[in-house]
Amino acid sequence: MTLTEAKKKIEELRSRIRYHDRKYYVENQPEISDYEYDQLVKRLEQLEAQFPELITPDSPTQRVAGEPLKEFVSVTHRVPMLSLANCYTPEEMIEFDTRVRKNLPGEKIEYVVELKIDGVAVSLEYENGKFKRGATRGDGYTGDDITANLKTIKSLPLVLDTTDPRLMNFEVRGEVFLTKEQFKRINQEKAVANEELFANPRNAAAGSLKLLDPQLTAKRKLDIFIHSLGYIAEPIAATHFDTLKKLQSIGLKISPEITICNTIEKVIATWEYWSKHRDTLPYDIDGLVVKVNNLNQQARLGATMKSPRWAIAFKFSATQATTKLLDIVLQVGRTGAITPVAVLEPVSLAGSTISRATLHNQEEIARKDIRIGDQVIIEKAGEVIPEVVKPIHSVRTGKEKKFVMPDKCPVCGARLWKEPDEVVYRCENISCPAQIKRRLTHFASRAAMDIEGLGEALVEQLVDAGLVRDIADIYTLDLFKLLQLERMGQKSASKLLTAIEQSKHRPISDLIYGLGIRHVGRRAADILAEYFGSIDALSAATVEELRTIPDIGQVVAESIYQTFRTPEMRRLLERLRAAGVQFVAEPKKDVKPSALTGKTFLITGTLQKHTREEAHDIIRRYGGKVATAVGKNVDYLIVGENPGSKLEKAQQLGIKTITEQEFLAMVEQ
Numbered sequence: 001m002t003l004t005e006a007k008k009k010i011e012e013l014r015s016r017i018r019y020h021d022r023k024y025y026v027e028n029q030p031e032i033s034d035y036e037y038d039q040l041v042k043r044l045e046q047l048e049a050q051f052p053e054l055i056t057p058d059s060p061t062q063r064v065a066g067e068p069l070k071e072f073v074s075v076t077h078r079v080p081m082l083s084l085a086n087c088y089t090p091e092e093m094i095e096f097d098t099r100v101r102k103n104l105p106g107e108k109i110e111y112v113v114e115l116k117i118d119g120v121a122v123s124l125e126y127e128n129g130k131f132k133r134g135a136t137r138g139d140g141y142t143g144d145d146i147t148a149n150l151k152t153i154k155s156l157p158l159v160l161d162t163t164d165p166r167l168m169n170f171e172v173r174g175e176v177f178l179t180k181e182q183f184k185r186i187n188q189e190k191a192v193a194n195e196e197l198f199a200n201p202r203n204a205a206a207g208s209l210k211l212l213d214p215q216l217t218a219k220r221k222l223d224i225f226i227h228s229l230g231y232i233a234e235p236i237a238a239t240h241f242d243t244l245k246k247l248q249s250i251g252l253k254i255s256p257e258i259t260i261c262n263t264i265e266k267v268i269a270t271w272e273y274w275s276k277h278r279d280t281l282p283y284d285i286d287g288l289v290v291k292v293n294n295l296n297q298q299a300r301l302g303a304t305m306k307s308p309r310w311a312i313a314f315k316f317s318a319t320q321a322t323t324k325l326l327d328i329v330l331q332v333g334r335t336g337a338i339t340p341v342a343v344l345e346p347v348s349l350a351g352s353t354i355s356r357a358t359l360h361n362q363e364e365i366a367r368k369d370i371r372i373g374d375q376v377i378i379e380k381a382g383e384v385i386p387e388v389v390k391p392i393h394s395v396r397t398g399k400e401k402k403f404v405m406p407d408k409c410p411v412c413g414a415r416l417w418k419e420p421d422e423v424v425y426r427c428e429n430i431s432c433p434a435q436i437k438r439r440l441t442h443f444a445s446r447a448a449m450d451i452e453g454l455g456e457a458l459v460e461q462l463v464d465a466g467l468v469r470d471i472a473d474i475y476t477l478d479l480f481k482l483l484q485l486e487r488m489g490q491k492s493a494s495k496l497l498t499a500i501e502q503s504k505h506r507p508i509s510d511l512i513y514g515l516g517i518r519h520v521g522r523r524a525a526d527i528l529a530e531y532f533g534s535i536d537a538l539s540a541a542t543v544e545e546l547r548t549i550p551d552i553g554q555v556v557a558e559s560i561y562q563t564f565r566t567p568e569m570r571r572l573l574e575r576l577r578a579a580g581v582q583f584v585a586e587p588k589k590d591v592k593p594s595a596l597t598g599k600t601f602l603i604t605g606t607l608q609k610h611t612r613e614e615a616h617d618i619i620r621r622y623g624g625k626v627a628t629a630v631g632k633n634v635d636y637l638i639v640g641e642n643p644g645s646k647l648e649k650a651q652q653l654g655i656k657t658i659t660e661q662e663f664l665a666m667v668e669q
C-alpha cells in the first residue's frame with residue numbers, strides 16, 4: 001500500500017469510527033455491533049502502526065495518548081465561568097421571574113429548563129473544527145488544562161461534524177459526570193483493591209479529571225453534557241435553545257431533557273416533576289437550571305460579579321434518610337460554642353454522602369432522647385448542614401448509650417461552662433486552637449473579608465505552624481513565612497498575599513461581620529456599618545445608643561458593648577488599624593446631603609403621606625438616623641395623627657417636635 005492509499009483508507013476509517021462514536025456515545029442509537037466497531041478500530045490501529053507519520057492527535061486511536069503529566073498547566077478563561085444563583089422554593093422562583101419581568105417590562109419571556117447535572121464544570125475550546133483544549137472551572141477565571149483527560153471521554157467529539165467556518169471556532173461549557181452505574185463499578189473495584197471509596201459520583205468525576213495519567217482517567221468512563229456557549233465570534237442563533245440544537249447538530253452531546261416553558265407555573269411544575277422522578281435518571285442531578293431563552297434579553301439582563309441575572313439554579317429541597325448514629329463528638333465554634341455533632345454511618349442524601357450531622361446542643365439530644373447506636377432520621381435542606389431529626393425508638397436493641405456532656409473542651413482541655421439561661425456550652429479559653437481556627441476561617445470567608453485562598457485547610461496549617469495566632473496575624477504574613485508551609489508554592493503564596501492586601505480595603509460592614517462578635521450576623525453588621533460609619537464610633541457606642549437602632553435588640557447591644565471593652569478586642573483593633581485595614585466607611589454615593597444629614601429622628605402617631613417604613617427610608621437616604629425610643633440623642637420628633645406617649649416624653653426632654661409637613665420641607669431643602 002502506498003502512502004497516498006494508506007492516507008485515504010485511514011481517513012475513511014476515522015470518519016466511519018467518528019460516525020459510530022456519535023451514534024453510540026452521543027445519540028445512544030448504535031447502528032453496528034460492538035464486534036464490528038472493534039474491527040474498524042483494529043484496522044485503523046494496524047494502518048497507523050504501519051504508517052506512523054499519518055497519526056494525528058484527533059484520530060480516534062489517540063484518545064488515550066501521551067505520558068502521564070507532572071502537573072496541570074493553568075488556563076485563563078477567555079470569558080469568566082460565572083456560577084449560578086440558587087433557589088429552593090417555588091416562592092423564590094416566582095421572585096426570580098418577577099425580577100426578570102421588572103427588568104424587561106411588557107416583554108414576552110420564555111424559559112429553558114434544563115437538568116442541573118451534579119458533575120464537574122469544564123470548558124472546551126474548538127479550533128478549525130477540532131478539539132484543541134479543555135479546562136476545569138477553577139476559580140472561574142483560571143482553571144487547569146485537563147485536555148488529555150477530556151480526550152478520553154468518548155462522547156466528546158475530537159472533530160466536529162461541520163464544514164461551516166462559523167461553527168468551527170468557539171468555546172463551550174459543559175458538565176462532566178459519571179453515571180450511577182459507572183460510579184458503582186469504580187467503587188466496587190476500589191473496594192476490591194482495598195482503596196478508599198468515592199463519596200458520590202460527583203467526587204468520583206472530579207477525582208478522575210484530576211488524575212495525572214490519562215490512561216487511568218480513560219478507565220473511569222466519564223461522560224459529558226454541553227450546556228452553554230462560552231465564547232464565539234458571532235451568535236449562531238437567536239435563542240439559547242436553538243444554540244444548543246446547533247451545537248447538537250455538529251456532534252456535541254446535549255441533555256435530552258430540556259423543556260421550554262412560557263410561564264413560571266410551568267417551570268415550577270417541571271421542577272415538581274423532577275423532584276419526584278430524579279431517581280429514574282441514570283445520573284445524579286441536584287436541581288434544574290432555568291434560563292431566559294432569548295439571547296438578546298439575556299444580554300440586556302446582564303450579570304452581577306458572580307452570576308448572570310438571566311439564569312438561576314432551582315435546587316431540590318429537603319430530603320430525609322435513615323442511618324445509624326455511631327458516635328457523638330464535640331465541635332468548638334469561633335465563639336467557643338460547643339456543638340455536639342453526630343458521627344453517622346455514611347448515607348447518600350440529595351446527591352452527597354453524609355457522615356456527620358448537627359445535633360445542635362445537649363438539651364436537644366435529651367429532649368429527642370437520641371442515644372449512641374440509634375437508627376436516626378437525618379434531613380438536609382438546601383445548602384445547610386444536615387441535622388438529626390429524630391431517633392427511631394421502635395428499632396432499639398437495648399444496647400444504645402445515653403450521651404453524657406463532657407466537662408472539658410475536647411481540643412484544649414479548658415473547662416466548659418454555660419450561662420444559666422442558655423442551652424449552649426462554651427469553651428472558656430479564647431486561645432483554644434479550635435476557636436482560633438474558626439475565627440480565622442470566618443474572618444477570611446467570602447461573606448466577611450473574602451480573602452480568597454485562606455480556607456479551612458490553610459488556616460489549619462497556619463495555626464498549627466504557629467504562624468498565626470489571631471486575626472491580626474494574617475496581616476503579618478509574608479512570602480518567607482508562607483513558603484515554610486508544606487505544599488505552598490511561590491505562586492499560591494503571592495496570590496494569597498495579594499488577596500490579604502486587597503482585604504484591607506473592604507467595606508467596614510465586612511470587617512464588623514468578620515470580627516465575629518457574638519449575635520452580630522451579616523444583617524446586623526450591615527445595619528451597624530450604615531449607622532456608625534466607622535469602627536471607632538461603633539466601638540465607643542453605649543448600650544443605650546445601640547438600642548436606639550431599629551433591629552438591634554438588648555442582647556445584641558450588650559454583646560457588642562461588652563466585646564469592644566475586652567482588652568483582647570482593643571488590642572486586635574489597634575493591630576488591624578496599624579496594618580492599614582479600613583476603619584471608616586467610604587462616603588455613600590446614594591446618600592443625598594440635606595438638612596437631615598447627621599440628625600436623628602423619631603416618629604410618633606400616623607403620618608398622612610408616607611408609611612412609617614417609607615419615612616424611615618427617606619430619613620436614611622438623606623443622611624439622617626432613625627431612633628426607636630425617646631432619648632437625648634433624638635434631634636426631632638415627627639408628630640403624626642394620634643401621637644403616643646413619646647410626645648409627652650420628648651417635650652419633657654425639650655426635644656424639638658415637627659409636623660409631617662415640616663419634615664417634608666426639610667427634605668426639600
Ligand code: IVH
Nearest residue numbers: 082083084114115116117121175227289308
Ligand atoms: S448553565 C453562567 N446549565 O452548575 C452559568 N450549568 O453554578 C452557566 N451545571 O458548575 C451555567 N448543569 O457547570 C448550566 N444545565 C446546566 C447545568 C449547569 C450543571 C453546573 C455548572 C456549574 C454550576 C453552576
